[in-house]
Amino acid sequence: MYSQIEANKRNSIILFMLFFILIGVIVYVLNILFFHGYVFVIMAAIIAVIFSSISYYSGDKIVLAMSHAKEANKKDHSYLINAVEGLSIAAGIPRPKVYTIPGMQINAFACGRSPKTASVVVTEGALSKLSRQELEGVIAHELSHIKNYDIRVMVLASVLVGIIVFISEIMIRSFIFGGVKSNENSKGSLNFIFIIIGVVLLILAPIIAQIIKFAISKKREYLADASGALLTRYPKGLADALRKIKNDTSELKIASNSLNHLFISSVFKKKQFLTKMFVSHPPLEDRIKKLEGM
Amino acid sequence: MSPLYIVLIVLGVIILYIIMAYNSLVTLRTRINNAWSQIDVQLKRRYDLIPNLINTVKGYVKHEKEVLTDLTKARSQLMSGSMKEKSKASDQLTSALKSLFAVAENYPQLKANENFKLLQEELSGTESKIAYSRQFYNDSVMSFNIKVQKFPANIIANAFSFKEREFFKTEVKEKENIKVEF
Secondary structure, eight states, rough: OOOHHHHHHHHHHHHHHHHHHHHHHHHHHHEEEEHHOHHHHHHHHHHHHHHHHHHHHHHHHHHHHTTTTTTTTTTOOHHHHHHHHHHHHTTTTTEOOOOEOOOOOOOEEEOOGGGGEEEEEEEEHHHHSOOHHHHHHHHHHHHHHTTTTTHHHHHHHHHHHHHHHHHHHHHHHHHHHOOOOOTTTSSSSHHHHHHHHHHHHHHHHHHHHHHHHHHHHHHHHHHHHHHHHHHHHOOHHHHHHHHHHHHHOOOOOOGGGGGGGGGGSSSSSOHHHHHHHHHOOOOOOHHHHHTTTT | OOHHHHHHHHHHHHHHHHHHHHHHHHHHHHHHHHHHHHHHHHHHHHHHHHHHHHHHHHHHHHSHHHHHHHHHHHHHHTTTTTTHHHHHHHHHHHHHHHHHHHHTTHHHHHOOOHHHHHHHHHHHHHHHHHHHHHHHHHHHHHHHHHHHHHHTHHHHHTTTTTTOOOOOOOOSSOOOOOOOOO
């Protein structure tokens, strides 16, 4: 378990560096394309630093705001708060903040950068459709994400990927509409090659970013299932909850696709071509089977 | 490389290992103490809730007054004594509460009382928190005890007199630990 925590902290740093390299490459390509000189590079670097610190320090707040989460109070959700508190004692972490989000789909996620600043978010649907033991299973899964520092990587990935997609979209547009001022009298063909590489990179960047994100997150779900079951000592609770999620057809509107991988199970119920290509969650059947084998 | 250097390097490695093993023993021991205080917090919480519960129930329950006296008695034994005594008193309190809530089933008016409903949720929440804090305590004791017994950390544990700790036993049926494999 502790090696997993180390790995997650390391992955956060790697993710951070990859993000910087990607920004660097994009800036470099832009520089060749538009010849704006060093001022532009410095500005881009400053923007990159600002963006990434914001995503590190307020990523959870951004995610919470984007998903319209409301903090649960003791009066209306005493049972939810009690369940979270009990399980955090079992996990040996401070009680995270508890939020609910509207929507009848059974789903939940956790965010934050460390156990001390973490939040657990549960949909109204999960509260009304799950039994006590099933809900405890789901919460234990989320608390394991918190304890293992999965949330740090996941929230970072969400926000950074969102930014990369945003930047590359701007650039693709400015490339199409802005045209290219190429320096005709020197290295014309070399510039042309760079432009092609640049365009390819700009298109690839979002895809690369997606792959980075999903490469890290599949094993994480299995591990959180297992350590969640260790907390409740009742794997059947989470297995039953996952089965209910599987048969649940309610829709949940989320502000951005980059939030999807935070949830305990994919928000998108219908399998389209794109969601199939970038599945962030292992198949529910496999997870249920693993839990029932414990 | 001269033999002196080799000896020095080996000694350095050993000292480094001793420091690391000692520190991890201290960390594990601190976790146990922290886990124990968590149990205490929850026991205290239940202790504080019970007078409220008795006051609420008193007006409704006519015949089974002895349930209330049992509860009061079990409560008074809770906050003092060693770990064993506490665990025994806590078990008694758990069963006393159980019989009170069973009795409450016969009084529809009591069951409809808002205050009673609130207390029931609070107490069952606290009950499960006690179970979870006991689970965390026992998990912490287990990892400490394993460390204390295993070679070569046991040499350091012996030298600095880290002793194995006792588990928090309970008469209540524990949830069984599960096997997780990958």
